[in-house]
Amino acid sequence: MMTLKVNGAEHAVVSRPDTPLLYVLRNELNVMTPKFGCGLAQCGACSVLLDGKEIRSCITPIVAIGDKEITTVDGLPGRWAKQRGLSPEEAARQLHPVQEAWIEEQVPQCGICQFGMMIKVTELLEHIPSPTDAEIKTALTTSGPSPHLCRCGSYAAILDGVHEAARLMSRGGTK
């Protein structure tokens, strides 16, 4: 039996060590925001943060995780609250600024890719608080194992969303 640290809590898991993290999160831990897109690390729908770095959970066996901290979109509000030292009451009232920006800018079309997009953008904004369009495009195209793909074509909305998220984060997360 192995232990995984997911969104601030430790979980003992019974899945076999070669099982990709995606299947363990979804089927054993009921963490459903990482989505199955390709199983080949080609699209980014399954992205999660591993100690703050974006990885593809569909090809990462749990044996390779060790004691690193996994963050999914479900855990973004808690991650933000911890980073900002928010009280539980304050934390309960808000989502992560990236999520709030995605809502404010009405980024999703169907939305299936956005869980991975928000993970990648969170990674980006934790390193570059106010990125340019070029930096955003690089982050979502060439910085990871593959581009983060959106079939609906929400890329222009994503650019707006990242700039809004950067603005919100610079103001401490509120409008």
Next chain:
Amino acid sequence: MSDAKVISIHGAALSRRGFLAAGGALIVATAFRPSLAWAANRTSLDATAPASWIEIHADNTVLIRTGKCDFGQSSIYTAYRQIVAEELGMPLTAMTTVISGDTDRTPDGGGTFGLLRTNVLNLRKAAAYTREAVLTLAEQKLGVPRADLTIKDGVIAGSGKSATYGELVGGQSLELTIPVSGELTGFGGLTVTGNPPLKPASEYTIVGQPFKNPSVRPKISGETPWVGDIKLPGMLHARPIHPTTLGSKLLSVGKIDKAQFPAAKLVVIGNLVAVVSPDEWEAVQAAQQVATGTRWTAWRGLPGHENLFDHLQNKVDWSAIPVRNGRGNKGDTAVALAKSARILKATYHLPYLKHAPIGPTVSLADVKTDGSVTLHTHSQNPQYLRFLLAKMLGTSQAEVVVRTYPGPGHFGRSNGGNAGSEDEAVLLSRELGVPVRVQWMRSDDMQWSTQSSASISEISIALDDNGRIAAYEAAHRGPPMQDDRPIGAILAGLPTIDPPRPANPDGVHAAEMNVADAWVYGEVPHVHERGFGAIQIGQLESPIGVGLRDHSMRTPIQFQQNFPREVAISEAAAMAGIDPIQFRLDHVSDARFRAILTRLRSEAGWETRPAPASGHKATGKRAVRGQGVSIMLRDNGYWACACHVAVTPATGNVKVERLTIVVDTGIVVNPLQLKRQVQAGCLMGISQALHEEVSFDERAITAVDWASYPILTMAEVPDINVVLAPWPDSGIYGQGSESANALAAPAIAAAFFDATGRPARRFPFRPDYVKAMLAS
């Protein structure tokens, strides 16, 4: 109103079924015809009655039900709320709930397409009937004549008296039965009939406002369950093992090493092979193991994508399907062509395209021993899927319930019910007696789903002595893109509807090639457009009747016909030596096109001059630049698009640097959502134009993943300027979720010609094809 009395409301029937101590509601239900008697049994006076269309509750909240689903258009959560609120005269915030898709909880059926074109008229009319019924109630309760009553913000008032919607329905169980036509589980579902008075567009206050989509927050927070997230106790995970070719039958099945995969189990139903396991990863691995050892018959019945256009031009029997004529046909093109000294005659090709949802199709079926079937899936036409499943199982439609959830956008693939996994899940659940979740892998979704048809168009344009178009001829040819047969049923050898062919009862499956691209150049005196359909490629040759199955995809058929027309018009403008926007202005007859073309010219930073550009070049390492334009009329929407591209001849690289699009959808219901739809549609269109083509050999589709079927990436996103140019006097809503994706390709092709002087009569603009075009 006495209990027994029924009041006619413009042909709908208002009745009071009883008085209640608490609560109360007005339920707007469907007048069921005898053929739907079994469905009528599901109705009740309960406020959550599944057949209701609209429910007005005593607390002034309104529930809306629609058989349509959301695939990212947002319309059912935004525009539908706005339109119902507007017709009722209630605030948008009162529209608290939208229930969509589920066959046991929605009243109308039909496909999720034309959401703001035809489909919304159902809800709009239902709301209008409802408002009239409530006005009748108010007349009685307040004792004020109907003519003296007005409605504002949910309050009906007149002669100093007033009541809210909630007060008028409170304490009663009221039912309003509205007339409909059609079949609940037919392709088109039910249509509300009659003519209740509709609120004039000039009085709109809610339609036209930029409301946010309330379904976004729960999606983004992770609260919303997606189709792939649904779990049932005892559920097994399944992975199908599809044949190695599109014409293979099963010879022998591979084995599962039980020591390695102890819980995995093999299921074989005819040519349908699957592995199930309570552990999803075990199912994935065991299925790979079984696939390795499974033997299929050999088959070679496809032309291969490299020979596709030769095949379409020379080998397809275009006489098997009746020819369709364009609605704009007029005059005598043959005479005009014979007289002209300047003629453009060219052939244009479009490849097969994939809907290519980011998530492969997934469904969860629960078939009980009593024969009841519940399918959890996402579908653009759940009631028609219900019909298909009942047909496959040989059971009553009353036994089948389809529940729907958000899922990956797949742009029309399931508008005839199924996207691929649904029937496989049902068959496996029936076989095993437990709930079964079928998740296709990426390669299944690329190789075993339907695709948007390839097409070939021959265009002839004759210019007169003044450089104006004297005649336009088009012959559009292609397979008809509407195969709604569930693939699992085909593989299992169970009943399905017929493949597309003339004998099909439903016109949409008759294999005819409609001339779908509305003719817009009204000043052209002689026009002759024809559409030639065909049987799907490889289908008759395939021993299992599969071959390349086609299906409509975003802006279907019009996408395939607008590309050749608009590229040819741009080429004709060059032949005439006239600026391509001006050339279009010279030939359109509709003031709305003149308005958006004029607007486009200023918004796009357009250089008014003939193409090609003076510095055009087809060789060299330096990028050359060009501008191109395209226009389209679809679903009451007028569209004009300009693309600015850079072509590097030596590398064959084509980059879209700027896209400007002007859209007039008549009445804009929600400008915020429309803008996002149009932006995204444009980007999908650029993706199709630059990258997309389904590769296949003689046996199978060889595009299996995102490497072999690349789509647009973030890095390629150009500057996009979306200009909304409404025309409110049209009195009609146009749509934005389609069309936008079709404008980019012809504008890019025209810009390519402008930059290089070489015509581009096909896409994608991949380096190898581009180099070939430049060398020709």
